[in-house]
Amino acid sequence: MKYDRHTFYFLEISRGGAMTKRFLSLAALLAVPISALAQMSCTALGSYLATQPNISQYVPPLPQPQVPAPLTRINGTRCEAQFIYSARGGAADGYAVGQAQRIGILVGFPLNSQDNGGLPTAWNGKVRNVGGGGLQGGFSSITTATNAGYVASNTDTGHPTQDNPNFPVIQDTHELNYGRLDDFLRESIHQQYRWALALTEVYYGRPATRNYWDGCSTGGREGLSLALNFGQDFDGFLTGAPANFHTRLQVATVWPFWVQKELTGTATLTQPKMNAANASAVVACDEQDGLKDGILSDSRTCHFDAANNVCGRPGAPAAPNCLTEQEAQAVNRIWDGPRNDRGQRIWFPFGRGANAGVTNSPPFGGPCGSLGIFCWSHRDTGFDFTSLPLSQFDDETELATNVVAPYSDIMSVDLDKVKKRGGKILMWHGGADQLIPWRQSVHYYDKAAFRYKGYENLSSWFRFFLAPGVTHCGGGAGPQPQALFDVMVNWVESGNAPDSIVSTNATLGSRPMCPYPQTAIFDGGDSKVASSWHCGGSLKTKETVCMDLVTKFQKERSNALDTDGLANPATCNADSNVPVR
Numbered sequence: 304m305k306y307d308r309h310t311f312y313f314l315e316i317s318r319g320g321a322m323t324k325r326f327l328s329l330a331a332l333l334a335v336p337i338s339a340l341a342q343m344s345c346t347a348l349g350s351y352l353a354t355q356p357n358i359s360q361y362v363p364p365l366p367q368p369q370v371p372a373p374l375t376r377i378n379g380t381r382c383e384a385q386f387i388y389s390a391r392g393g394a395a396d397g398y399a400v401g402q403a404q405r406i407g408i409l410v411g412f413p414l415n416s417q418d419n420g421g422l423p424t425a426w427n428g429k430v431r432n433v434g435g436g437g438l439q440g441g442f443s444s445i446t447t448a449t450n451a452g453y454v455a456s457n458t459d460t461g462h463p464t465q466d467n468p469n470f471p472v473i474q475d476t477h478e479l480n481y482g483r484l485d486d487f488l489r490e491s492i493h494q495q496y497r498w499a500l501a502l503t504e505v506y507y508g509r510p511a512t513r514n515y516w517d518g519c520s521t522g523g524r525e526g527l528s529l530a531l532n533f534g535q536d537f538d539g540f541l542t543g544a545p546a547n548f549h550t551r552l553q554v555a556t557v558w559p560f561w562v563q564k565e566l567t568g569t570a571t572l573t574q575p576k577m578n579a580a581n582a583s584a585v586v587a588c589d590e591q592d593g594l595k596d597g598i599l600s601d602s603r604t605c606h607f608d609a610a611n612n613v614c615g616r617p618g619a620p621a622a623p624n625c626l627t628e629q630e631a632q633a634v635n636r637i638w639d640g641p642r643n644d645r646g647q648r649i650w651f652p653f654g655r656g657a658n659a660g661v662t663n664s665p666p667f668g669g670p671c672g673s674l675g676i677f678c679w680s681h682r683d684t685g686f687d688f689t690s691l692p693l694s695q696f697d698d699e700t701e702l703a704t705n706v707v708a709p710y711s712d713i714m715s716v717d718l719d720k721v722k723k724r725g726g727k728i729l730m731w732h733g734g735a736d737q738l739i740p741w742r743q744s745v746h747y748y749d750k751a752a753f754r755y756k757g758y759e760n761l762s763s764w765f766r767f768f769l770a771p772g773v774t775h776c777g778g779g780a781g782p783q784p785q786a787l788f789d790v791m792v793n794w795v796e797s798g799n800a801p802d803s804i805v806s807t808n809a810t811l812g813s814r815p816m817c818p819y820p821q822t823a824i825f826d827g828g829d830s831k832v833a834s835s836w837h838c839g840g841s842l843k844t845k846e847t848v849c850m851d852l853v854t855k856f857q858k859e860r861s862n863a864l865d866t867d868g869l870a871n872p873a874t875c876n877a878d879s880n881v882p883v884r
Contacts, residue, residue, distance in 0.1 A: 342508035344417050345382035349375030351505065352386060361385040361407050364441050364463035380425070381449045382412045384502060388494050397481030399473045404482065406491045407459035409442045410499050411449040412506050427452035429513040430503055432496045434522015438674055440464030454511065456499035461486025468668045468675030469684045477682040484710050492525045493533065513795070517788050519543030519776040520739065527713045530728060534720030539727040539795040541788050544739045544776055547713035547747065552739060554700045555650040556666055556673035557688070559637045559659045565693040566633040570664070577658060579624040580609050580634045584655035594825045596811055598772030598781045599656040601822070602734065603847050607655060609634035643697035648852060649859050651742035657735045665689055680706045701859040714856065716751040718765065728765040729791040729801070731784060733773030741769060742851055748819060753868035758820065767819045768804055782806035784816050803838050849875035
C-alpha cells in the first residue's frame with residue numbers, strides 16, 4: 304500500500320491571525336485545558352505529562368544505558384522535559400507490522416519563578432525550536448537557546464540512532480516504512496514545536512509571544528519543511544545549508560567516490576591529494592574577485608585544471624600529494640559534478656574551493672550510499688552500490704527520485720503561509736560547504752524568485768546569504784557570519800531587513816555577507832575593515848545560470864533540462880557549460 308505524505312497530518316492547526324488565538328488550538332494536545340492551569344513547578348510538570356495520552360518515558364539511544372529518563376528534571380538553570388510521543392502505528396499507518404510511532408521530544412525551559420526561589424524568570428517570552436543534523440536519532444544541544452532566555456525544543460526525528468541509516472526500510476517485505484519516513488521528515492518536527500508551545504503555556508501559565516525556528520543542514524531542511532507546511536505558526540526561520548533536496552543531494556554525495564573508483568580503478572585518490580588539488584585551485588583563482596585573500600567568492604568562475612597537479616609538472620605538489628593522470632581526470636570530474644550518460648548535469652558539485660570528502664571510500668553509509676539512500680531506493684538493507692559502474696549513476700539517481708524523493712524532498716517553493724503570516728525566512732549557505740553544495744540553495748532561491756516574480760518581491764520576507772570561504776554550517780577560511788539568529792529575530796521584531804550581515808575572522812577581519820544575488824565588492828583601503836566593502840553586482844550571469852541547469856526531476860537519464868525561470872532557454876546551449884576536462 305502506498306501512502307500519500309499529505310494524509311499524515313492528523314492534527315489540524317488553527318489558522319487565526321493573532322499569536323494567542325493560534326496557540327489556543329494547542330490545548331487539544333492536552334487532557335486538561337490550558338486555561339485551567341496556573342504556573343507549575345518542574346516536578347509538577349512531569350506529573351502532568353504522565354497523565355497525557357500518547358506520552359511515555361524517553362529511552363536514550365544506544366550505546367547509552369537503556370534506562371527510561373524521568374519525564375522532567377531540573378538541569379542547572381532550566382527545567383527539562385523529555386518524552387516519547389506516539390499516536391499511531393502498524394501497517395495501516397505505514398509502519399511495519401506491530402511497530403508504533405515513537406517520536407522523542409526535548410523541551411528546555413528557563414526556570415520559572417516557582418522553581419527559581421521566587422526570583423523573576425529569565426524566560427524572554429519566546430520559543431526557539433532547534434533543528435537536527437544528519438539522520439538525527441538523538442537530541443541536539445539546546446543549551447545555547449535556553450542560556451539566551453528562550454524555551455528551546457528538539458526532536459530525535461522519530462527513531463533511535465541505532466536504527467540509522469535504514470530505519471525507513473522494512474526488510475522483510477522490501478517496502479519503504481512510510482510511517483517512520485514521515486516521522487523523520489515532517490511529523491517529528493511538527494510535534495516538536497506543538498509540544499514546546501503547549502508545555503510553555505503550562506509551565507509559565509502564559510503563552511509564548513514568538514515562535515522561531517533555528518537549524519542548519521538537516522535543521523535547515525526541517526525549517527523549509529515547516530515553512531512549507533506550517534508557516535502560519537512561525538514568526539521567523541533561520542535555515543542554514545538546507546538539505547532539502549534530500550535524494551539528489553545524497554546521490555550526489557557519492558559522486559566523488561564513484562568517479563575516482565571508475566577512473567583510477569584502485570581508489571588511490573586520497574583525501575590529502577584532494578585537499579592539495581583544492582588548495583591549488585584556490586591559489587590559481589583567488590584574485591578573480593579582485594582581492595588575494597585565500598577564498599573564492601564564486602567557485603563557478605574558477606576553471607583550474609587538476610592536470611596542473613600531476614606529479615612532475617611545474618608547480619605541482621610533491622609526492623605523495625601530487626596526482627596521476629587518472630587521478631587528475633577524476634578530480635576534474637568531481638569538481639564538474641554529477642552528469643548523466645548524455646552529458647547533462649544531474650545535480651551540483653561541491654566544486655573548487657570546497658574539499659569534497661571521503662573520495663576513496665563510500666561516504667556516510669557505506670555500501671548503502673550516503674545516509675543509506677540506495678538501500679532506501681532499492682528497499683533492501685543489503686544492497687551494495689560499490690560494484691556498479693559509473694554508467695549506472697543516472698539510473699540509480701532516477702530510481703531514487705522516483706521511489707524516495709516524493710516523500711523526502713522539500714522542493715516546493717510555495718511559501719505563501721509564511722508570507723501571509725508576515726513571517727521571515729533568513730537562509731544562508733557557506734560557499735566552501737564540503738557536505739551540501741551551496742549551489743542547490745541558489746537553485747531553491749531562484750525557484751522562489753521565479754514563483755514570486757522577482758527577487759524584489761522576496762526580499763521583504765525571504766533573503767538568502769552566501770558566505771564565501773565558509774564550510775558546512777560554519778568554519779573554514781572565510782569570515783564567519785555573526786549572530787545570524789539574532790539578525791533574523793531583529794528583522795521580525797523591529798522590521799529591519801538585513802541589507803548585509805557582518806562576517807569576521809582573525810585573519811581576514813570584517814566584511815559584509817550580502818543578500819543573493821549581490822556579492823561583497825572591495826572598494827580599496829584596509830580589506831580587514833567592513834567599511835572598505837559594499838554589497839553590489841550580481842552573481843547571476845549567463846555563464847552561471849547556464850552552468851547550473853539540471854535535468855528535470857525524475858528524468859535524470861534524459862536530455863530534458865529544468866529551465867523554469869529562464870526567459871529564453873535557448874540561450875543556454877552546449878557551449879555555455881564549462882566542459883568536462
